[in-house]
Amino acid sequence: MRAMQPRIRPATVNDQRAIWAWVWRSGLNPLNLNWRNFVVAEVEGQLAGFGQLRPHRDGSLELASLVVRPGYRRQGIGSRIVRALLAGQQGSIYLFCESKLQPYYARLGFQPIPPAMLPPALARMHRMAIWLMRLASAISRREIGIVPMRWVSQ
Numbered sequence: 001m002r003a004m005q006p007r008i009r010p011a012t013v014n015d016q017r018a019i020w021a022w023v024w025r026s027g028l029n030p031l032n033l034n035w036r037n038f039v040v041a042e043v044e045g046q047l048a049g050f051g052q053l054r055p056h057r058d059g060s061l062e063l064a065s066l067v068v069r070p071g072y073r074r075q076g077i078g079s080r081i082v083r084a085l086l087a088g089q090q091g092s093i094y095l096f097c098e099s100k101l102q103p104y105y106a107r108l109g110f111q112p113i114p115p116a117m118l119p120p121a122l123a124r125m126h127r128m129a130i131w132l133m134r135l136a137s138a139i140s141r142r143e144i145g146i147v148p149m150r151w152v153s154q
């Protein structure tokens, strides 16, 4: 069953608290969650999901903090948020994802890249992420891989 069409809009300061809460709950990177960088999906006035383009000091942009609330998943909302974030962007956008989500982001135009192709700020993050993933793999006793990906505007 397809859900109602979500309304995609820029986030406002009123969304900040929910963004923090859902990012924490989802186990994603809780740093740099400034509402100004987010877009939000609403269904019937309820927050269904969000995502951001996180700016880094070296000027690079990372697609990050993509969360769709459990009851709204697998209805195309995450893809719509990603497309809204990419619309009108020029140049490269990077992301890190668990390897199971690589095909999902590939459908949205991202390609896996070797870590050597990451800009400096993201290369540092990637090194940290690898250590965190090793820890998470040891705790959960399942191999969790992390993949850097890049989207380039046409």
Ligand SMILES: CC(C)(COP(=O)(O)OP(=O)(O)OC[C@H]1O[C@@H](n2cnc3c(N)ncnc32)[C@H](O)[C@@H]1OP(=O)(O)O)[C@@H](O)C(=O)NCCC(=O)NCCS
Pocket (backbone or CB within 6 Å): 026, 028, 065, 066, 067, 068, 069, 072, 073, 074, 075, 076, 077, 078, 079, 080, 096, 097, 098, 100, 101, 104
């Ligand atoms: C990943 C996430 C944002 C996808 O949002 P969504 O609105 O359900 O995505 P869409 O409806 O656009 O696309 C659904 C597709 O995503 C892929 N997908 C979603 N969750 C997946 C998972 N856990 N494992 C593998 N593929 C997955 C599948 O290809 C799925 O298609 P299918 O339903 O035909 O199998 C959502 O599951 C979520 O919030 N997860 C928790 C937070 C998270 O992991 N964020 C990503 C950080 S990189």
